[in-house]
Amino acid sequence: MLAKAKTDEILPNKEAEESKDSQKKSKKEQKMEEPKTEEKKEKSISDLPGVGAATAEKLREAGYKDLMSIAVSSPGEMTDTAGVTEAVARKMINEARNSLDMGFESGADLLKKRDTIEKIKTTSEAFDELMGGGFETGAITECFGEFGSGKTQIGHILATNIQKVKDAKAPIAVYIDTENTFRPERIMQLAKGAGLDPEQVLKSIKVARAYNSDHQMLLTEKVEDLIKNGENVKLIIVDSLTAHFRAEFIGRGTLAERQQKLNKHMHTLLKLADQYNVGVYVTNQVMSKPDQFFGDPTAAIGGHIVAHASTFRIYLRKGKKGSRVAKLIDAPNLGDGEVCFNVTEGGLKDI
Ligand code: GTP
Ligand code: MG
Numbered sequence: 001m002l003a004k005a006k007t008d009e010i011l012p013n014k015e016a017e018e019s020k021d022s023q024k025k026s027k028k029e030q031k032m033e034e035p036k037t038e039e040k041k042e043k044s045i046s047d048l049p050g051v052g053a054a055t056a057e058k059l060r061e062a063g064y065k066d067l068m069s070i071a072v073s074s075p076g077e078m079t080d081t082a083g084v085t086e087a088v089a090r091k092m093i094n095e096a097r098n099s100l101d102m103g104f105e106s107g108a109d110l111l112k113k114r115d116t117i118e119k120i121k122t123t124s125e126a127f128d129e130l131m132g133g134g135f136e137t138g139a140i141t142e143c144f145g146e147f148g149s150g151k152t153q154i155g156h157i158l159a160t161n162i163q164k165v166k167d168a169k170a171p172i173a174v175y176i177d178t179e180n181t182f183r184p185e186r187i188m189q190l191a192k193g194a195g196l197d198p199e200q201v202l203k204s205i206k207v208a209r210a211y212n213s214d215h216q217m218l219l220t221e222k223v224e225d226l227i228k229n230g231e232n233v234k235l236i237i238v239d240s241l242t243a244h245f246r247a248e249f250i251g252r253g254t255l256a257e258r259q260q261k262l263n264k265h266m267h268t269l270l271k272l273a274d275q276y277n278v279g280v281y282v283t284n285q286v287m288s289k290p291d292q293f294f295g296d297p298t299a300a301i302g303g304h305i306v307a308h309a310s311t312f313r314i315y316l317r318k319g320k321k322g323s324r325v326a327k328l329i330d331a332p333n334l335g336d337g338e339v340c341f342n343v344t345e346g347g348l349k350d351i
Pocket of ligand 2: 151152181239
């Protein structure tokens with residue numbers, strides 16, 4: 001309810017809807033194509049009409065390595081990154097989409113896919129229950145709340161507990177730290193509390209400091225390379241998702257540009273979650289809404305873009321006597337609810 005309330009960050013409805021649409025679309029398209037890509041492997045970028053060697057090179061340099069990357073792109077994005085005209089981009093995208101012959105996935109296939117989803121435990125039984133067993137892989141979970149509400153603590157807990165997820169190969173967590181708040185000592189404490197080998201847990205976390213929003217976006221894109229190089233990345237944490245964006249884009253005039261970049265960033269994360277069954281955990285700050293007289297006068301940064309892209313949304317706040325309250329406010333298959341816990345040395349403790 002909170003996050004859906006109007007904030008001065010909200011884009012015009014049409015734009016928000018469009019972005020929602022394109023997210024849905026690209027998600028679907030990614031799912032649909034999988035079995036077909038194998039058969040049509042021989043087709044490459046240079047087979048697209050009007051793409052000569054020079055354009056193909058330009059596209060590759062811009063990161064368009066195969067037909068799929070073009071098929072799931074948008075004309076605007078291609079114009080920006082590859083320097084082709086919008087008309088050419090549109091034609092290439094259509095052609096790439098046609099040649100990939102995207103089909104539909106049955107509900108049964110999707111259900112089977114849901115079987116591969118893992119649930120990462122939070123160390124609070126009540127919290128896990130609220131989340132339907134834990135934080136899901138293959139989805140983005142967003143926690144937003146004021147400073148000290150426990151967002152970073154939950155990030156550390158998930159980065160530790162991903163080791164408890166049963167997987168043939170040791171899972172890797174990628175921690176993109178924008179605020180210099182990742183603490184290996186804390187991980188060791190939590191690992192001990194969870195009965196895990198602290199050294200082993202630390203070795204399984206790849207931490208990267210992001211110095212600005214572009215750096216943050218680049219690091220996220222690089223996660224795909226890690227996966228392609230055989231790393232078993234099962235969890236990506238972006239803490240904080242919005243702090244750099246908030247600091248770099250000040251004033252109303254910059255809002256559209258900021259939201260566009262955030263949208264692209266969320267897409268990268270969505271794609272990783274969807275294609276590789278990776279759990280994505282992002283933290284988000286809140287801002288005060290001076291025009292709100294009833295209820296909670298705070299709203300999440302990032303507006304509709306972040307809200308729509310996140311599969312699960314949790315609002316964290318400080319409760320009575322040093323406790324913390326987590327409220328699930330958006331989930332595709334779970335009821336809303338609220339749980340209360342303390343942050344302790346070993347993790348979260350139910351009250
Ligand atoms: P911002 O990043 O500032 O927006 O806050 P945040 O939501 O990330 O807060 P964070 O997760 O850093 O929570 C900080 C709170 O967690 C502290 O106020 C402590 O109450 C608690 N905490 C942090 N570390 C420990 C610890 O090692 N042991 C215990 N018992 N509590 C801790
Ligand atoms: Mg924090």
